[in-house]
Amino acid sequence: MALEAQEVEKIAHLARLGIDPDDISEYARNLSDILAFVEQLNSVDTRGVEPLAHPLDATQRLRPDVVTETDERENFLRNAPLTEAGLYLVPKVIE
Amino acid sequence: MHHKTLVELGAGLRQGAYSSEELTRACLDRVAMLDNQLNSFITVIEAQALQTARDADARIRSGAAGPLTGIPYAHKDIFCTRGVKTSCGSRMLDNFIAPYDATVTQQLNAAGAVMIGKTNMDEFAMGSSNETSFYGPVTNPWDSETVPGGSSGGSAAAVAARLVPVSTGTDTGGSIRQPAALCGITGLKPTYGRVSRYGMIAFASSLDQAGPFARTAEDAALMLGAMAGFDPRDSTSVERAPDDYTGGLNNSLQGLKIGLPKQFFGEGLDSGVAAAVEAALDEYRKLGAVITEISLPNSQLAVPTYYVVAPAECSSNLSRFDGVRFGYRAKDPEDLEDLYKRSRGEGFGAEVKRRIMIGTYALSAGYYDAYYLKAQQVRRLIREDFMRAFEQVNVIMGPTSPSVAFRLGEKSNDPVTMYLSDIYTIAVNLAGLPGMSIPAGFAADMPVGLQLIGNYFEEARLLNAAHRYQQVTDWHTRVPQGFE
Numbered sequence: 001m002a003l004e005a006q007e008v009e010k011i012a013h014l015a016r017l018g019i020d021p022d023d024i025s026e027y028a029r030n031l032s033d034i035l036a037f038v039e040q041l042n043s044v045d046t047r048g049v050e051p052l053a054h055p056l057d058a059t060q061r062l063r064p065d066v067v068t069e070t071d072e073r074e075n076f077l078r079n080a081p082l083t084e085a086g087l088y089l090v091p092k093v094i095e
Numbered sequence: 096m097h098h099k100t101l102v103e104l105g106a107g108l109r110q111g112a113y114s115s116e117e118l119t120r121a122c123l124d125r126v127a128m129l130d131n132q133l134n135s136f137i138t139v140i141e142a143q144a145l146q147t148a149r150d151a152d153a154r155i156r157s158g159a160a161g162p163l164t165g166i167p168y169a170h171k172d173i174f175c176t177r178g179v180k181t182s183c184g185s186r187m188l189d190n191f192i193a194p195y196d197a198t199v200t201q202q203l204n205a206a207g208a209v210m211i212g213k214t215n216m217d218e219f220a221m222g223s224s225n226e227t228s229f230y231g232p233v234t235n236p237w238d239s240e241t242v243p244g245g246s247s248g249g250s251a252a253a254v255a256a257r258l259v260p261v262s263t264g265t266d267t268g269g270s271i272r273q274p275a276a277l278c279g280i281t282g283l284k285p286t287y288g289r290v291s292r293y294g295m296i297a298f299a300s301s302l303d304q305a306g307p308f309a310r311t312a313e314d315a316a317l318m319l320g321a322m323a324g325f326d327p328r329d330s331t332s333v334e335r336a337p338d339d340y341t342g343g344l345n346n347s348l349q350g351l352k353i354g355l356p357k358q359f360f361g362e363g364l365d366s367g368v369a370a371a372v373e374a375a376l377d378e379y380r381k382l383g384a385v386i387t388e389i390s391l392p393n394s395q396l397a398v399p400t401y402y403v404v405a406p407a408e409c410s411s412n413l414s415r416f417d418g419v420r421f422g423y424r425a426k427d428p429e430d431l432e433d434l435y436k437r438s439r440g441e442g443f444g445a446e447v448k449r450r451i452m453i454g455t456y457a458l459s460a461g462y463y464d465a466y467y468l469k470a471q472q473v474r475r476l477i478r479e480d481f482m483r484a485f486e487q488v489n490v491i492m493g494p495t496s497p498s499v500a501f502r503l504g505e506k507s508n509d510p511v512t513m514y515l516s517d518i519y520t521i522a523v524n525l526a527g528l529p530g531m532s533i534p535a536g537f538a539a540d541m542p543v544g545l546q547l548i549g550n551y552f553e554e555a556r557l558l559n560a561a562h563r564y565q566q567v568t569d570w571h572t573r574v575p576q577g578f579e
Contacts (some may be wrong), residue, residue, distance in 0.1 A: 002240055008452070015410060015455040016417075017434070018425075018440025018449055027449065034453055037511050038399040041469050044476070052478060054331065055287045055527020056303060056551070061330060064509050075194045077269030079421035091430050 101314035115165030118147035139212035164207030172213035187442035197294025214249030241500035245272030269520025272532035276495035276544020287527030288333035291326035299408035312561035316340035349383035354488030356528025364392035367538025398523035403470035495544035534570035
């Protein structure tokens with residue numbers, strides 16, 4: 001499976017990753033190598049095999065729906081690049 | 096003092112031979128004197144460490160000390176540490192001061208251990224050489240032109256160079272065992288779910304597991320005792336009390352059934368590594384173990400399976416880094432999409448971007464069944480191989496890594512070649528089993544690791560097998576030149 005530059009750009013867009021145009025061809029080569037490498041999985045007959053999501057086949061544990069965390073808004077906001085009045089700021093989204 | 100093990104240092108502290116403050120000061124001095132050669136630390140917290148040490152001294156004087164009280168340790172920079180920079184080896188988190196403690200951090204704090212700093216690592220734990228770190232590579236204490244392994248390279252190098260007696264690591268595909276092997280120390284990856292993942296920055300959530308580095312199995316057992324346990328804040332934590340990891344260390348190995356997977360001794364294994372592993376197995380025979388060949392027929396599929404599962408999970412986990420709530424933000428974004436793309440494009444390094452893109456591709460519409468679902472099916476086949484093997488044997492052994500430490504830059508431009516350096520460790524993560532690496536001699540003057548793989552929750556059995564071997568060999572006591 002060889003990826004074209006255009007496909008790499010599409011994947012980068014889906015992942016919201018800015019890639020330098022000069023680096024696209026190298027990513028295309030590396031990603032194609034990796035996909036070619038994982039291609040060998042296709043040689044295995046997995047008909048009827050249940051996919052394994054958790055090594056111990058555990059299921060999601062539920063907890064009582066009660067508040068356990070305290071309000072740490074100020075503490076958490078300290079790591080934000082830009083805030084105002086307790087809110088995160090981003091560039092204008094609605095014109 | 097720096098040659099003493101955790102067990103010896105703990106005894107010295109409780110007898111009053113020295114204080115934790117003196118011991119912590121000695122470690123900090125060694126870091127200041129020697130770490131410019133290694134680059135094993137990203138952050139050193141001198142004042143805070145000395146304060147923690149004084150608190151530990153008070154606890155020791157009050158008679159309430161446990162085995163880890165007052166013991167200095169280095170913490171992989173993947174664990175959140177309240178008030179202390181937690182970078183995960185990435186520019187993305189270069190400015191991140193964790194607002195809370197990981198459960199593992201809390202547990203080690205509660206045990207009275209003294210964190211002296213945060214160690215260097217591959218960016219977001221994605222790497223096998225520590226070369227993907229934003230903070231530069233770590234070098235191997237045994238040869239400064241070679242890598243320490245990864246991703247927990249800083250934690251392994253710091254223990255090997257006797258900067259600290261013990262440290263923490265995480266292992267998603269070999270990131271504790273492979274650097275332990277390449278640096279000549281003891282490393283343990285517990286059963287998936289044994290140690291809490293809360294506050295441990297997520298890479299591949301169905302594979303990630305934390306564990307200790309130490310010089311001896313006995314020290315690793317004490318560390319694991321403090322780290323293991325059920326945590327309601329980790330949804331995949333196992334509701335099961337930790338075992339006694341030290342009580343059975345001296346059990347006899349008479350009749351222990353050891354299985355050697357024939358797939359681990361074939362093409363691609365360095366002959367010097369093979370010879371050292373064979374010699375180690377002879378020691379086990381002398382200790383009374385019975386060694387048989389076994390087969391893990393799907394083991395050659397482990398690395399390709401991993402490079403679908405791990406990138407898929409990573410692409411999902413790392414979507415949280417958006418330049419909005421914490422972490423790196425690009426300058427002067429034009430709009431929200433530009434903010435996301437440039438913050439992520441500039442904040443992540445090349446290997447992290449590769450894995451996010453592979454994962455995004457594997458999970459995208461039309462490809463999910465062909466990649467992710469297929470890989471999860473093969474993952475079950477890989478686990479079934481182990482389950483069949485454990486019907487015949489108690490412990491599986493083999494090399495940890497196909498070669499000794501490789502040279503800096505040797506594999507960094509070829510991702511697939513780099514991925515194959517974890518060929519013997521990755522299947523263990525896919526199956527969720529516990530694994531260890533212990534020093535087992537040298538090849539071309541560089542350390543060789545012996546890997547021990549156990550059935551679920553059999554950490555105590557692995558530690559017992561490792562400890563008995565260390566009673567009759569001295570590989571784990573060897574010190575790299577320049578760090579004596």
